[in-house]
Amino acid sequence: MKVHVVYDGQGNIISVGVPLPPSYDLRGPGFGPEAQQGQHAAELEVPEEHAGLRLIELAERLQVDTRGRQHRLVAKNP
DSSP states (O other), X not given: OEEEEEEETXXXXXXXXXXXXXXXXXXXXOOSOOOOTTEEEEEEEOOGGGTXXXXXXXXXXXXXXXXXXXXXXXXXXX
C-alpha cells in the first residue's frame, strides 16, 4: 500500500494521504497537500506491519528515513 507523504528534512511527517489515481487530470485544480519550502513530498510504500493502520495512525507511528537516495517509511524510534 502506498501513501502520499509530505515531510520535513528530518523525516517528520507533516501530512499523509491517499495517492491520486493514474486517471486524475493533473491540469485541473490542485488536490491534496503540497510540499512547501523546506519540505518534501513522495509516494512511499507503507511497511507491511503497519498496512492496516488508519492514515492518522500512520502519521503518528511512522517517519521517513531520509538517509540515502531512496526515502522510505519506517517506525518512529521510541
